[in-house]
Every structure is written in C-alpha cells, then in structure tokens.
Amino acid sequence: MPISKLRKRDVIIAGGGPAGIIAAIAAARNGADTLLIEQNGYVGGTAAMGLPMLSFHNNRGEQIVAGIPWELITRLKEMDEAVVVRMAGGSSSAGAGGGAQRNALYKGGSVYAAMSVPVRPEAFKYAAWKMLEEAGVEVLLYTYVTRVVSTGGKVTGIVLENKSGRQRVDGKCIVDCTGDGDVAALSGAPFEKGRSADGVTQPLTMLFVLGGIDLDRAEAEGVAVRRNMEVVDSPVWQSFYRKYDIRLDRWKDRLLKDFPRSGVDKGFILRYWGDGVCYGGNMLHVPYYDASKGEELSRAVVEGRNLVWNLVRFMRENVPGFDRVHLVNTYNIGVRESRRITGHYLLTYEDVIEARRHEDDIALNGYFVDIHDYDGSWFHLPDRGTQIKDYGSYGIPYRCLLPQSVDRLLVAGRCLSTSHEAHASARVMGTCMAMGQAAGTAAALSVRGRTTPRALDSKKLLEALEAQGAMVR
Numbered sequence: 001m002p003i004s005k006l007r008k009r010d011v012i013i014a015g016g017g018p019a020g021i022i023a024a025i026a027a028a029r030n031g032a033d034t035l036l037i038e039q040n041g042y043v044g045g046t047a048a049m050g051l052p053m054l055s056f057h058n059n060r061g062e063q064i065v066a067g068i069p070w071e072l073i074t075r076l077k078e079m080d081e082a083v084v085v086r087m088a089g090g091s092s093s094a095g096a097g098g099g100a101q102r103n104a105l106y107k108g109g110s111v112y113a114a115m116s117v118p119v120r121p122e123a124f125k126y127a128a129w130k131m132l133e134e135a136g137v138e139v140l141l142y143t144y145v146t147r148v149v150s151t152g153g154k155v156t157g158i159v160l161e162n163k164s165g166r167q168r169v170d171g172k173c174i175v176d177c178t179g180d181g182d183v184a185a186l187s188g189a190p191f192e193k194g195r196s197a198d199g200v201t202q203p204l205t206m207l208f209v210l211g212g213i214d215l216d217r218a219e220a221e222g223v224a225v226r227r228n229m230e231v232v233d234s235p236v237w238q239s240f241y242r243k244y245d246i247r248l249d250r251w252k253d254r255l256l257k258d259f260p261r262s263g264v265d266k267g268f269i270l271r272y273w274g275d276g277v278c279y280g281g282n283m284l285h286v287p288y289y290d291a292s293k294g295e296e297l298s299r300a301v302v303e304g305r306n307l308v309w310n311l312v313r314f315m316r317e318n319v320p321g322f323d324r325v326h327l328v329n330t331y332n333i334g335v336r337e338s339r340r341i342t343g344h345y346l347l348t349y350e351d352v353i354e355a356r357r358h359e360d361d362i363a364l365n366g367y368f369v370d371i372h373d374y375d376g377s378w379f380h381l382p383d384r385g386t387q388i389k390d391y392g393s394y395g396i397p398y399r400c401l402l403p404q405s406v407d408r409l410l411v412a413g414r415c416l417s418t419s420h421e422a423h424a425s426a427r428v429m430g431t432c433m434a435m436g437q438a439a440g441t442a443a444a445l446s447v448r449g450r451t452t453p454r455a456l457d458s459k460k461l462l463e464a465l466e467a468q469g470a471m472v473r
C-alpha cells in the first residue's frame with residue numbers, strides 16, 4: 001500500500017501526556033514548526049485520570065518545578081480547577097494497615113509527599129489544549145506512531161496510522177513522550193524493563209470515579225480515615241477537598257480470597273471532590289503484565305475493570321457508607337513502568353537517595369523511591385530506604401533524555417534513562433513535565449542551530465531553560 005506523505009516539520013512529539021504536552025509547547029515557543037501526535041481523542045495521558053500532581057515541591061516544601069509546567073498549574077488554579085495541598089506533619093501513601101509498617105521501614109523519615117497539586121482531569125485536558133493552541137502546535141488526535149524512518153543512526157521521520165490510513169511525516173528532530181518509549185524502541189535504541197533479576201515491572205492500576213458514598217457514615221464507622229492536610233491557597237477547595245484512606249482490614253480474609261494479588265485488603269485512597277464524587281483507586285494493583293505488549297495490555301485492562309466492578313459491588317453489599325455507591329467512570333489502565341530507554345547517562349538509585357546533582361541537570365525531583373510491590377501485595381522497600389537525603393532534591397541530567405545509538409531523537413517522561421529503582425522516583429508528573437520542557441527546548445534549539453540533540457551544547461540548553469523559568473539547580 002503506498003504511503004502518503006504529510007508536510008515535513010521541524011519537531012515531532014509522539015505522545016500527548018504530561019511530558020509530551022509541555023515538550024510540544026516548549027518546542028513551538030522556541031520557534032519550531034511542531035506536530036504533536038496522540039493516540040487518544042484528547043491530550044493528557046495519565047494526567048487525565050484525576051491524580052494529584054507530585055514533585056512540584058520537594059519534601060521540605062520548596063518549589064522545584066516551575067517554567068511551563070507551573071504556568072499550566074497557575075492557569076488551572078486561576079480557573080479554580082487545581083490547588084496546592086500541604087500534608088500536615090508528614091504522611092504515608094500506604095493507606096490503611098500499611099502506613100505504620102511502611103513508615104517504620106523508611107530510612108530517614110516518614111514523609112510521602114509534603115505537597116501535592118490535585119487537578120480536575122477534564123480541566124487539565126482543556127487548559128493543556130488551550131496552551132498548545134496558543135503556542136501554535138498542530139495536534140493530530142486518534143493517531144498512532146507505528147514505525148520510525150532513519151538513516152545512518154539518525155531518525156528522520158515517523159510513520160503514523162489513523163482514519164486516513166498510513167502516512168509518513170519527516171521531522172528534523174523527534175521527541176518520544178509515549179511513556180512506553182515506543183519511538184525509541186522502534187528506532188532500535190536499547191532499553192530495559194522492570195527489576196534487574198527478571199524484568200518484572202511495577203503493577204498497573206485501574207483508577208476510577210465513585211459516586212453516592214455517604215462519607216460521614218463511612219468516617220463514623222472507621223472505614224474512611226481522613227488525612228490531616230491543609231488546602232493552601234483556595235477558599236473554594238478548602239470547603240470541599242478531602243483525602244481518605246479507605247480501610248478494609250475487617251474484611252481481610254474475604255478480600256484476600258476474592259481479590260488476590262490486588263492489595264485491596266490493605267485499602268485504597270479516595271479523594272473527595274464535592275457533591276458525593278470521589279476519585280481514587282490508587283493502591284489497587286494489577287500485577288505481572290508487560291504494558292509494552294499489546295495483548296498483555298488488553299488483558300490487564302480486562303482484569304483491572306473486573307477488579308473495580310466486583311470491588312464496588314462488594315462495598316455496596318458490605319461496607320458502611322457505601323450501600324449506595326456506584327461506579328461513575330474507569331479510565332485507560334494506568335501504567336507505572338514499561339520500557340526505560342538506555343541513554344547516555346543512567347540515573348541510579350544512589351543518584352536519587354544521595355540527592356546528587358550533575359552539571360547538565362535539566363530538571364529536579366524531590367519524590368521518594370515509590371515501588372509498588374511486584375506481586376500486587378503492597379510496597380517493595382529497597383535496602384537503603386526510599387527517601388532522598390535531607391528531604392532534598394536530585395537532578396536529572398540532559399544525557400538521560402538522549403538514547404544511545406540513535407540521534408535526532410530525545411525521550412522525555414517516564415521512559416527516560418534510569419535504573420528500575422530511580423525510575424520509581426523520577427516517574428511523577430511534575431518531573432515528567434519538566435523533562436518535557438527540556439526535551440522540547442533542546443529539539444527546537446538543535447533545529448535552529450542546525451545540529452543534533454546529542455551535539456547540542458548543554459550549557460546553552462540550560463541557559464535557555466533558566467531564561468524560560470525552568471528550575472535546573
């Protein structure tokens with residue numbers, strides 16, 4: 001079948017999640033004719049699933065991600081669709097019974113995330129779209145990247161598929177923000193998956209929205225335990241936003257039997273967004289699927305939806321306050337980890353917990369090493385603990401965005417070059433967006449300077465990023 005050709009672009013961004021959105025805006029603002037390709041009918045990726053954004057601040061409460069990502073958050077805050085939340089006196093993400101156990105095992109303290117930024121998902125999709133439009137990015141939705149065109153170790157274009165059929169689009173520089181590193185893998189770049197012993201990744205999770213919960217009753221009966229936190233800067237959100245650990249320990253034996261390998265016996269997190277609507281499901285696990293394989297991803301979705309549906313029915317029949325609960329929505333299944341592209345620098349566990357900095361750091365991260373257990377049961381704790389030294393921040397070098405063996409290609413977001421343990425820290429959304437700003441800017445500067453991302457002077461990149469408000473030191 002002949003392949004039609006689209007107009008050649010300066011920069012092509014594959015994947016419109018947190019990293020890809022910001023990469024595309026950054027590339028376009030730096031003068032590049034930019035095309036963003038997204039398989040869904042909206043932009044947002046995992047940011048469109050109602051999760052709070054982490055790592056805009058480190059665990060001392062200092063802001064460490066600014067620039068275009070913070071501009072997007074500021075816009076959402078002005079729309080009253082996002083807010084900054086400070087956890088009072090530290091917090092564990094472990095929910096129900098696992099909290100104390102997990103905190104005891106932390107080396108260096110019990111803080112999970114001192115600050116987070118809850119964002120309404122529909123508003124995220126809308127505001128991100130507006131910023132893409134204003135920057136002049138062209139977006140192709142419902143479009144899947146299926147092949148890479150390259151010559152002499154340089155990527156020169158991609159092949160995509162959508163309702164129009166198969167099309168080729170050439171680009172001077174490509175940025176892979178697919179989360180799974182699809183473009184880099186198709187181009188022959190080396191990658192790793194999962195833990196070093198056997199490649200098993202962190203479990204997947206099907207996030208959901210529930211309605212009809214009587215939270216007052218659930219609280220009174222000890223099923224819903226309210227987190228101690230402060231909504232920092234919005235009287236509107238102060239009036240309704242609450243975060244709960246749902247505790248299901250009293251049904252433990254039955255849950256272990258009916259919902260094995262999901263971790264649900266230890267409970268899960270719900271965030272209350274007013275009007276009886278709760279977003280949540282984080283901590284429900286769907287383990288042992290490789291999300292970079294089509295058939296496994298499909299099976300994981302089926303298992304995840306069955307889990308959620310059966311759990312909601314269980315809660316309706318058994319759990320006080322949930323007798324009128326109903327499932328409003330499930331999302332695409334959430335993937336914590338799949339391919340990690342091997343770059344010119346591999347960020348390590350030691351880099352993370354020792355809060356190391358590098359001379360070509362393009363972003364900072366202050367989130368701990370958060371490994372959900374491989375068998376779905378709960379959390380895995382690495383030998384030297386999970387916390388970053390002094391609750392500080394570490395740097396992500398530009399070289400983590402440069403795949404080995406191929407040029408004119410950058411990666412950004414959760415497919416960056418890290419060890420398995422370091423990935424468990426670097427994968428959070430604030431950091432993915434900051435990487436996106438760096439990758440998009442690097443792509444545009446490479447095109448403008450008639451060079452390649454690998455040959456780009458990283459000092460010039462850092463100067464440009466700082467001039468655009470990004471925090472790199």
Ligand SMILES: Cc1cc2nc3c(=O)[nH]c(=O)nc-3n(C[C@H](O)[C@H](O)[C@H](O)COP(=O)(O)OP(=O)(O)OC[C@H]3O[C@@H](n4cnc5c(N)ncnc54)[C@H](O)[C@@H]3O)c2cc1C
Nearest residue numbers: 015017018019039045046054145178179334335413414429
């Ligand atoms: C269950 C769960 C809970 C989490 N909790 C939090 C949290 O509370 N706070 C936090 O900050 N982070 C959290 N994370 C981590 C964070 O959400 C992700 O790591 C982050 O969103 C990754 O961003 P990304 O842009 O790299 O990838 P993604 O968000 O995965 O976006 C990738 C985009 O690329 C598109 N795409 C993929 N392949 C193709 C292709 N071949 N062609 C075209 N488009 C393609 C996808 O549709 C998607 O839009 C969580 C993750 C999961 C799974």
